[in-house]
Amino acid sequence: xxxxxxxxxxxxxxxxxxxxxxxxxxxxxxxxxxxxxxxxxxxxxxxxxxxxxxxxxxxxxxxxxxxxxxxxxxxxxxxxxxxxxxxxxxxxxxxxxxxxxxxxxxxxxxxxxxxxxxxxxxxxxx
Amino acid sequence: xxxxxxxxxxxxxxxxxxxxxxxxxxxxxxxxxxxxxxxxxxxxxxxxxxxxxxxxxxxxxxxxxxxxxxxxxxxxxxxxxxxxxxxxxxxxxxxxxxxxxxxxxxxxxxxxxxxxxxxxxxxxxxxxxxxxxxxxxxxxxxxxxxxxxxxxxxxxxxxxxxxxxxxxxxxxxxxxxxxxxxxxxxxxxxxxxxxxxxxxxxxxxxxxxxxxxxxxxxxxxxxxxxxxxxxxxxxxxxxxxxxxxxxxxxxxxxxxxxxxxxxxxxxxxxxxxxxxxxxxxxxxxxxxxxxxxxxxxxxxxxxxxxxxxxxxxxxxxxxxxxxxxxxxxxxxxxxxxxxxxxxxxxxxxxxxxxxxxxxxxxxxxxxxxxxxxxxxxxxxxxx
Amino acid sequence: xxxxxxxxxxxxxxxxxxxxxxxxxxxxxxxxxxxxxxxxxxxxxxxxxxxxxxxxxxxxxxxxxxxxxxxxxxxxxxxxxxxxxxxxxxxxxxxxxxxxxxxxxxxxxxxxxxxxxxxxxxxxxxxxxxxxxxxxxxxxxxxxxxxxxxxxxxxxxxxxxxxxxxx
Numbered sequence: 001x002x003x004x005x006x007x008x009x010x011x012x013x014x015x016x017x018x019x020x021x022x023x024x025x026x027x028x029x030x031x032x033x034x035x036x037x038x039x040x041x042x043x044x045x046x047x048x049x050x051x052x053x054x055x056x057x058x059x060x061x062x063x064x065x066x067x068x069x070x071x072x073x074x075x076x077x078x079x080x081x082x083x084x085x086x087x088x089x090x091x092x093x094x095x096x097x098x099x100x101x102x103x104x105x106x107x108x109x110x111x112x113x114x115x116x117x118x119x120x121x122x123x124x125x126x
Numbered sequence: 127x128x129x130x131x132x133x134x135x136x137x138x139x140x141x142x143x144x145x146x147x148x149x150x151x152x153x154x155x156x157x158x159x160x161x162x163x164x165x166x167x168x169x170x171x172x173x174x175x176x177x178x179x180x181x182x183x184x185x186x187x188x189x190x191x192x193x194x195x196x197x198x199x200x201x202x203x204x205x206x207x208x209x210x211x212x213x214x215x216x217x218x219x220x221x222x223x224x225x226x227x228x229x230x231x232x233x234x235x236x237x238x239x240x241x242x243x244x245x246x247x248x249x250x251x252x253x254x255x256x257x258x259x260x261x262x263x264x265x266x267x268x269x270x271x272x273x274x275x276x277x278x279x280x281x282x283x284x285x286x287x288x289x290x291x292x293x294x295x296x297x298x299x300x301x302x303x304x305x306x307x308x309x310x311x312x313x314x315x316x317x318x319x320x321x322x323x324x325x326x327x328x329x330x331x332x333x334x335x336x337x338x339x340x341x342x343x344x345x346x347x348x349x350x351x352x353x354x355x356x357x358x359x360x361x362x363x364x365x366x367x368x369x370x371x372x373x374x375x376x377x378x379x380x381x382x383x384x385x386x387x388x389x390x391x392x393x394x395x396x397x398x399x400x401x402x403x404x405x406x407x408x409x410x411x412x413x414x415x416x417x418x419x420x421x422x423x424x425x426x427x428x429x430x431x432x433x434x435x436x437x438x439x440x441x442x443x444x445x446x447x448x449x450x451x452x453x454x455x456x457x458x459x460x461x462x463x464x465x466x467x468x469x470x471x472x473x474x475x476x477x478x479x480x481x482x483x484x485x486x487x488x489x490x491x492x493x494x495x496x497x498x499x500x501x502x503x504x505x506x507x508x509x
Numbered sequence: 510x511x512x513x514x515x516x517x518x519x520x521x522x523x524x525x526x527x528x529x530x531x532x533x534x535x536x537x538x539x540x541x542x543x544x545x546x547x548x549x550x551x552x553x554x555x556x557x558x559x560x561x562x563x564x565x566x567x568x569x570x571x572x573x574x575x576x577x578x579x580x581x582x583x584x585x586x587x588x589x590x591x592x593x594x595x596x597x598x599x600x601x602x603x604x605x606x607x608x609x610x611x612x613x614x615x616x617x618x619x620x621x622x623x624x625x626x627x628x629x630x631x632x633x634x635x636x637x638x639x640x641x642x643x644x645x646x647x648x649x650x651x652x653x654x655x656x657x658x659x660x661x662x663x664x665x666x667x668x669x670x671x672x673x674x675x676x
Contacts, residue, residue: 019272028279033305035286053431056198058674081670088201088292093301094428102286117670181639189649350559353613364584371587372535442536442580442591444562455565455578468565470580474620479612508639 030104035089037105038080040120044099047075051091051100059084060091069122077120082108147174152493154182162477162504164497168490176485178478183508191467195434196222199464200293206469207506208289209252212245213447214506215295217469220374221456222297224441225464233420234299235376240312240413241284241295242375243406247319248277249448250403253501254326257396260494261337266329273322276315283308299423309414316407323407326400338392342484342496345390352483353475356450357402358500360386361394368446379416382409392499399501434462449473449501471506478507510534513586520556525549537590543577543603546594550579550609557583558590561610564617566625568651573598575627579606596627605631624649 021028030036052060062076078091078100092102110116146169153163163179187206191199203218204211216238223230251274258266278288284304285291294301344354349362359366367384369377385401387394436458444453450472457466477500484496514537518529521539525548529539541549558581567576579592596603606614608631616638618629623637626647637643646653665671 019275031283031305033286033302034282035292050430054198054428056194056201083670086201086290086292087287089286090197090201090293090428094430181641184639186648189655351611351613353561353616355560366584371584372589440538442562442589444582444589451562453562453580455563455580457567466565466567468563470563474616475613478616483612 030106032104034104034106035087035102037082037103037108038085038091038118039101039103040078041099041101042073042077042120042122044097045075045077045120046097047077048096049076050094050096051078054090054094055085056088056090057084057086059086063120065120065122073122079120080118081116082118083116150490154179160502160504162502162507164481164485166485171490173485173488173490173493176482178482180477180504180507183504185509187469187509188467192463192465195431195462196297196436196464197293197428197434198431199467200296202293204290204293205505206509207447207449207471207473207503209503209505210245210249210448211289212241212291212295213249213445213452215291215293216242216375217443217445217447217452217454219295219297220445221441221443221454221467222436222464224443225436225439225456225458226297227437228298228424230299231421231424232376232418234422234424236413236417237300237304237422238295239375239377239380240410240417241291241300243409243413244277244280244312246448247403247406248274250399250406251277251319251322253399253448253498257498258334260498261334263331263334269325270322273319276318280308280312280315283311296423298425299421301423303422312410312414316410319403320407323400323403335393337492338396338495338499340391340393341492342392342488342499343390344480344484348483349390349480352479354450354480355472355475356446356448357395357398358450358476358480360384361398362390363388368444368451372444374443374445380409380412392495395499395501431462436461436464447472449503449506450476452506469506469509471509473502473504473507476500477502477504514588517556517586517588517590521549521552524552535588537588538593539590540593543594543596546592547604547606547608549592550606553581553590553592554609557585560584561606561613561617562589564614564621566621566627568598568625568649570598570651575601575625577603577627601625601627603627603629605629607632623647626650 047062049062052062059081060078063079064070064076065073087102089102091100148168150166150168151163152166154161161182163182165177165179167174187202190202194202200215200218203214206214251270255267255270255274258264258270281291282288285294344358344362346362346364349359349364363386365384365386370384382405385398385405387398438458438460440455440457442453442455444451452472453470455468456464459465481497481500485493488496511531511534514531514534517537518531518539521527522529525541525545527539527541529537531537560582562580562582565578567578569576575596575598577594577596581590581592583590605618607618615632615634618632619635619638621627622629622635623640624647629635645658648655
């Protein structure tokens, strides 16, 4: 009896689709609204400071830009420390001008500790 | 017996040279115990006494929550126990809603129940997985976590993250609405989980059932005296469930049963887990049919932290999370932050008094069956 | 409406001097002074409140008191009753309720003894639960300055990323 059960289960399993996909050749698509890395549209930012106030881990600090951009962007802009961030998207929800958004980028590991802090920079520089 | 000093605990004594007993640390670095240690005193292969050793995950949530406004606390509340993050979100959100007296929209109530029941399903799948792993049945572990991944894909679609929903159930409603097409995806995942429950019922292996029948029997009066709640209490014959006795959200409009068994051993708890999964699938199907349209959060925008005000008062909220009775006591004096938050998790009672009581006089080989059938999670014991 | 809840308050006030109110259905709050606490708890267990859900301590440093709350649930009547009592903060000492609820109460009192420093007389096991080797003041009190403690023990001045937490 036991051997019949085994043969039946084996044939059923051999013909059915596996639960997994062969990453990195195929990938499961990440849906919209995923909370990944941040992206700042610096032209729309009004320095209201709300994102820095709501962050539960104090990962956002408002800083000034380097000298060469101060003329065009005189106010303070959010600098995000991705090591402290818990990716909760409260900063995205509270931004009144909708300029801080979270993208679908999940590949954030880096061997360089200085690369963990995201400085605000104008779009041309990136 | 002196009534006042009634409870005496056998501390683990040091071993003298003439002893034949030995101390055994079923400890925190063991792959089969989670982040929690139990100190056992053994004679041969029999346990003479057990002493729980908690505190490896103590993060001080109750004090952390006194320095943050309610919206930030909602993000913090899903780390109280990660296996049922959305259930703890719901406990915190209900406490703040009752304090502020806000009227949560109907659509938000239905979405909250939907997410809470999905979270209960995936928590029971983890329970099945680690119980099989403890008994040596590796295939069950992998199959259970494979089916759990379908539910995590649903969480990714609805809340934006697979494991931590980041305060999706927040004070005032839920953070965002269900995306288009999510209803069909939920129904497809429910069919897959029903497949899993059929597999669990068909699986009848004599080694699996013999290791769990008659092991770790908890009598009814002991269970109530030691403070057990949830599936552990229902396996001892007490028909109680917070969703029926003390209803919250829209549970009083839904139609579901409470599975109860009389034996009180590890096998009864295992059977209750399977029945509860089927009841949760029934609840989700009813929610999907009745869900109305409307707003999902009141107020619609997040209040800036400098303008938040919690009215004065105190509340005690009880919920049925996947492991038992999860409660929160919140006291506010009218400031921005709550003055005192006390979180009561079911595992605080299951892992210390109940476990020490059940492990007396058993053989070492029975310890995994008892330990994992209680469905323990060190995170909401230590908080 | 609220018949059961009002009846519980009547039954209790017939025997003890309490201040009670019914917050909503299934929630009753009762305040009593600390000398009659254990007698009230035994009486309530006889009324059907056999499940002790939680014990909690709130620290009021300006008034100089600790406020204890005992949350009790009755499986038969389906009511949650909370008993509140106040202790003196300079000498926080109260009789233990383990004579009523046994091991369930013992573990709650052990946690509160470690985190707030409240002494429960009659409880045989008040050894530390979570913290190992802690010799400072009870950490959950409002006057324990945890920022100062973290700044002295763990602040690394040379690391610029830690500045946001400690300045």
